[in-house]
Amino acid sequence: MADGKDFQYPAFYQLPPFFTLQPHASVRAKQLELWKQLISEYCSFHRLFIIDLREDRSTEVLTLNISPEAAGRVELHTEKARKVLAEHLVQQQAALWADEAAKERLLVLWRSVAGWADLILQWAAENGLMGSVETVQSLMDGEAAEGQEFYGAPRELIMAALQELVRRNRATLFRGSSGSEGVKFLSA
Amino acid sequence: MRRKPGIAGLIREKEQQSAYGAVGEQLEADKDQQARQHLETLQSSLKSFASKHRNRINSDPQFRKSFCDMCIAAGVDPLSSSKGLWDELLGVGQFYSDLSVQVLTQCMRTRDENGGLLDLRQCLANVRRARPGEKLALEDLERAVECLAQLGPGVSIRFCGRQRLLCSVPDELSGDTAQVIELAAASGGKVCAADLLRKGWTTDRADQALLHCIREGLCWVDKQDEAVPLWCWFPSIALAELEKPMSESTA
Numbered sequence: 001m002a003d004g005k006d007f008q009y010p011a012f013y014q015l016p017p018f019f020t021l022q023p024h025a026s027v028r029a030k031q032l033e034l035w036k037q038l039i040s041e042y043c044s045f046h047r048l049f050i051i052d053l054r055e056d057r058s059t060e061v062l063t064l065n066i067s068p069e070a071a072g073r074v075e076l077h078t079e080k081a082r083k084v085l086a087e088h089l090v091q092q093q094a095a096l097w098a099d100e101a102a103k104e105r106l107l108v109l110w111r112s113v114a115g116w117a118d119l120i121l122q123w124a125a126e127n128g129l130m131g132s133v134e135t136v137q138s139l140m141d142g143e144a145a146e147g148q149e150f151y152g153a154p155r156e157l158i159m160a161a162l163q164e165l166v167r168r169n170r171a172t173l174f175r176g177s178s179g180s181e182g183v184k185f186l187s188a
Numbered sequence: 189m190r191r192k193p194g195i196a197g198l199i200r201e202k203e204q205q206s207a208y209g210a211v212g213e214q215l216e217a218d219k220d221q222q223a224r225q226h227l228e229t230l231q232s233s234l235k236s237f238a239s240k241h242r243n244r245i246n247s248d249p250q251f252r253k254s255f256c257d258m259c260i261a262a263g264v265d266p267l268s269s270s271k272g273l274w275d276e277l278l279g280v281g282q283f284y285s286d287l288s289v290q291v292l293t294q295c296m297r298t299r300d301e302n303g304g305l306l307d308l309r310q311c312l313a314n315v316r317r318a319r320p321g322e323k324l325a326l327e328d329l330e331r332a333v334e335c336l337a338q339l340g341p342g343v344s345i346r347f348c349g350r351q352r353l354l355c356s357v358p359d360e361l362s363g364d365t366a367q368v369i370e371l372a373a374a375s376g377g378k379v380c381a382a383d384l385l386r387k388g389w390t391t392d393r394a395d396q397a398l399l400h401c402i403r404e405g406l407c408w409v410d411k412q413d414e415a416v417p418l419w420c421w422f423p424s425i426a427l428a429e430l431e432k433p434m435s436e437s438t439a
Contacts, residue, residue: 012423014430015408015421015423015427016410016412016421017408017410017419019412020408020411020412022409023409024402024403024405026300027300027301027405029300030300
């Protein structure tokens, strides 16, 4: 997706306070909005699907900074801040928990689940896969899926999109005898 | 022989006075009329000047400024967009009227992030982005704010050291708050308690002032500096400083 240009960070990214959770309600709301936009654009630009909130595995966007001013203050400060941001992203449907229980990894939805579902369905239709059974794995790394936007996406995202298709009665999911997950696309 | 101020004398004096008065009034009226004529000639010159140089007035900030100064010297309000006499002034009034709406929009749009304090340079950068291809200078914004002032006290320009801030904070800024902002404006937009203590403030006073700014949403906090427990950042000033090389030029 990179067109040779570097990712353009928003102006606020260069100010150290951007990385401290703001106490004032409307300032905080503004801050979270800015972070949501940054994460969405950053992940879209880099085709990054997952953000790991654990400190020892911090994802670039939360830690990287380009301003010498902010050097030494390299990350969205404190666990609380990350948690608040994560909750905000999920609440705004800009992300999903990749792990509901542990809540350590975020699936960033720079495209909505519905959007991903549309893409997969369209691909299935164009490749004559209606009525046939595919493994979920093949959607992630199969030859036929190569070049598609969803190629290489994490399992959690594919499953979320497929579940959306199930809701629309355009697919059924099942587990095969070997234990692998499969999906059957249904015509409208 | 000395005249005695008899009644006749008094009457004569009175007549003389009113004669003088009449002459005086006549002189005043003449002066008035002359002045008025003078003004009308000047105004009509301004009108034809505006008409002839309309394009340059609208496109060249320096020229525009000089023209406005000329108008003011002639006792004419260049910001007035009312019709009639100034039809020929062709859009100078409208120009500032439109600009003032944009300034107000910028204040409203950035309110959440800066609590109502918008650095004039940042405002200029934003407005320039919204009106690409047009040449705008800081003075234009200042005049636009004057336009706004005619509608009410909502937006004003505060001078903080060398910086100018558009202030749309609803309440009056206290002296202490104003000083905090001024100190921040002189150091790239940030200030801490220690800075205030260095100015002779007590710890209590410093803490209260900073707390007030935070509570009013005027600044963002930074708690990650090991050397300083709490920095207060005025985002608009800081952002304007970041953009400095670009916005300094008015060309």
